[in-house]
Amino acid sequence: MTEPSAPPPAASVRDLVKTYGTGQARVTALAGVTLDLAQGEFTAVMGPSGSGKSTLMHCCAGLDTGDSGSVRIGDTELTRLKDKELTRLRRDRIGFVFQSFNLVPTLTARENILLPLAIAGRRPDEGFFETVVDTVGLGPRLGHRPNELSGGQQQRVAVARALVSRPDIVFADEPTGNLDSQSGAEVLGLLRRSVHEVGQTVVMVTHDPVAAAYTDRVVFLADGLVVDELRDPDREQVLAVMTRMTAAALDAGASDGGA
Numbered sequence: 001m002t003e004p005s006a007p008p009p010a011a012s013v014r015d016l017v018k019t020y021g022t023g024q025a026r027v028t029a030l031a032g033v034t035l036d037l038a039q040g041e042f043t044a045v046m047g048p049s050g051s052g053k054s055t056l057m058h059c060c061a062g063l064d065t066g067d068s069g070s071v072r073i074g075d076t077e078l079t080r081l082k083d084k085e086l087t088r089l090r091r092d093r094i095g096f097v098f099q100s101f102n103l104v105p106t107l108t109a110r111e112n113i114l115l116p117l118a119i120a121g122r123r124p125d126e127g128f129f130e131t132v133v134d135t136v137g138l139g140p141r142l143g144h145r146p147n148e149l150s151g152g153q154q155q156r157v158a159v160a161r162a163l164v165s166r167p168d169i170v171f172a173d174e175p176t177g178n179l180d181s182q183s184g185a186e187v188l189g190l191l192r193r194s195v196h197e198v199g200q201t202v203v204m205v206t207h208d209p210v211a212a213a214y215t216d217r218v219v220f221l222a223d224g225l226v227v228d229e230l231r232d233p234d235r236e237q238v239l240a241v242m243t244r245m246t247a248a249a250l251d252a253g254a255s256d257g258g259a
């Protein structure tokens with residue numbers, strides 16, 4: 001008899017290297033990242049500007065490819081997929097939330113939420129649609145167009161759109177970057193509920209220690225490598241790691257300058 005095995009990670013990255021440019025303009029964005037993202041967990045990716053956060057997220061989401069190493073979504077190895085298969089994987093198994101909402105201005109909130117399913121030719125599961133709309137708290141505003149909604153409400157529509165197809169993993173790139181703190185808290189609370197109540201896997205890039213404190217785990221990048229992580233973080237712990245990383249970068253800069 002075989003033992004029941006633990007579920008595979010929602011995403012796993014092995015020795016991922018990504019460079020941009022050539023010659024003197026060559027930049028190493030990812031220098032060999034290895035990382036597992038567990039199913040049903042809310043993970044934040046943090047690190048200084050230029051540390052590789054967006055590149056890592058884009059490679060994990062099949063929007064960009066590394067030079068070497070591997071990226072899996074579940075047990076699908078992305079580097080082996082042809083363009084069409086990658087497009088289908090992004091459409092069917094991945095959800096996105098962007099800093100700038102990216103809603104279609106001529107469609108209502110309801111139509112925006114259902115758009116990815118319509119594009120995929122899938123019928124919405126009415127029960128789950130209601131659950132998502134309840135969780136997002138948009139009921140009376142579903143008939144409104146984006147320009148009739150506040151920034152926070154627009155981002156909640158974008159989160160609902162990412163959740164409604166029940167993707168294997170949702171990638172959120174600074175989802176609260178354009179929001180005031182109250183609206184940001186609503187969006188973060190929503191993402192956290194989607195993880196803890198619906199079992200969604202969410203990965204979020206953020207610069208904000210308050211946002212990171214909503215997550216189960218924070219992974220810190222510096223110079224294209226994972227350098228630290230925290231479990232069940234609070235804001236002070238996140239700030240302490242960020243301060244330590246800034247001091248280490250200043251030290252390294254000072255010794256480079258002295259060399």
Ligand SMILES: Nc1ncnc2c1ncn2[C@@H]1O[C@H](COP(=O)(O)OP(=O)(O)OP(=O)(O)O)[C@@H](O)[C@H]1O
Binds near residue numbers: 027
């Ligand atoms: N298309 C590109 N062409 C050239 N260099 C790039 C490109 N995209 C990213 N880079 C470089 O790769 C490195 C990592 O960039 P990336 O955007 O992943 O960092 P980040 O941590 O997301 O930064 P930020 O917090 O400022 O958004 C940086 O040095 C950046 O300048």
